[in-house]
Amino acid sequence: MDVSLDPTLGCGQAHRWRRTGEWWEGVIDNDIVRMRQTDYGAEVEGCSDMGRLMRYFRSEDDLDAIVREISERDPYVASLSEHCPGLRILKQDEWECLATYLLATNANVARIGKMVESVCDACGRDLGGRHAFPSPKDILDNAERIPSCRLGFREGRFIELARRVEDGEIDPVAISELDYEGCVRELIGIKGVGPKVADCVAIFGYGHLEAFPVDVRIQKVVEEMYGVSGSYAKVSAFGRERFGRYAGYAQEFLYHSKFIASRRTP
DNA sequence: CATCAACCTGATCA
DNA sequence: ATGATCAGGTTGA
Numbered sequence: 001m002d003v004s005l006d007p008t009l010g011c012g013q014a015h016r017w018r019r020t021g022e023w024w025e026g027v028i029d030n031d032i033v034r035m036r037q038t039d040y041g042a043e044v045e046g047c048s049d050m051g052r053l054m055r056y057f058r059s060e061d062d063l064d065a066i067v068r069e070i071s072e073r074d075p076y077v078a079s080l081s082e083h084c085p086g087l088r089i090l091k092q093d094e095w096e097c098l099a100t101y102l103l104a105t106n107a108n109v110a111r112i113g114k115m116v117e118s119v120c121d122a123c124g125r126d127l128g129g130r131h132a133f134p135s136p137k138d139i140l141d142n143a144e145r146i147p148s149c150r151l152g153f154r155e156g157r158f159i160e161l162a163r164r165v166e167d168g169e170i171d172p173v174a175i176s177e178l179d180y181e182g183c184v185r186e187l188i189g190i191k192g193v194g195p196k197v198a199d200c201v202a203i204f205g206y207g208h209l210e211a212f213p214v215d216v217r218i219q220k221v222v223e224e225m226y227g228v229s230g231s232y233a234k235v236s237a238f239g240r241e242r243f244g245r246y247a248g249y250a251q252e253f254l255y256h257s258k259f260i261a262s263r264r265t266p
Numbered sequence: 267c268a269t270c271a272a273c274c275t276g277a278t279c280a
Numbered sequence: 281a282t283g284a285t286c287a288g289g290t291t292g293a
Contacts, residue, residue: 108287152274215288
């Protein structure tokens with residue numbers, strides 16, 4: 001499997017990966033996984049289920065074919081993939097992805113990571129050094145520790161989400177049966193989940209690669225490059241129609257192009 | 267349906 | 281150093 005760890009794990013799609021020297025350390029389910037880049041792919045330590053790891057990295061995604069397909073619709077955006085070869089969209093755990101992105105509201109990537117790690121430390125199973133992402137029950141059983149995580153206005157939404165999932169009002173597994181539109185419709189009904197978070201969960205948690213999440217950065221790029229602006233619905237629909245079933249990958253390429261541009265311009 | 271302030275906190279900027 | 285600003289948005293008016 002071809003993969004570049006830096007753009008894949010460091011771009012903010014998953015929030016539990018930390019880089020120390022040449023090693024990336026993260027938590028997948030109940031494993032503390034360490035990875036480092038090799039010529040051909042990645043070296044892995046600590047993973048008890050390589051099949052799970054392959055699914056996590058969506059090893060079935062043929063990156064060249066995806067870029068080719070995007071290229072038929074928009075060669076320029078496809079060419080942006082050269083800035084981040086080996087970038088893969090991840091397939092994260094549904095519940096973890098939903099709960100994590102609920103916390104992402106109006107916070108920067110650094111802060112999201114801290115909130116997530118804090119919640120894991122406070123409520124998740126101790127794996128030895130790192131903690132697993134807590135189940136809804138873990139959160140409810142340790143609710144008194146949540147205030148120390150300093151989630152701010154997200155705290156109430158976070159606990160309510162845990163309660164509704166634990167009570168069966170929300171079923172993250174059942175949502176995986178739905179198509180993209182059904183998935184988003186279902187997610188948006190959750191308090192604290194708007195269109196942006198729903199799209200992120202649809203793509204990173206449920207594997208709907210046609211989702212085109214529009215954050216402030218993508219909003220600016222799309223306006224600059226295509227002159228498209230306006231409501232969330234309008235811009236994200238533009239992305240899906242323009243780039244097709246791999247719009248999510250196109251979104252990543254655009255995201256990284258903006259990153260490079262903004263770092264070059266003081 | 268579009269617009270807009272308020273929202274917790276902390277990292278970043280002036 | 282210390283205060284303003286803003287951040288992978290959502291909500292409710």
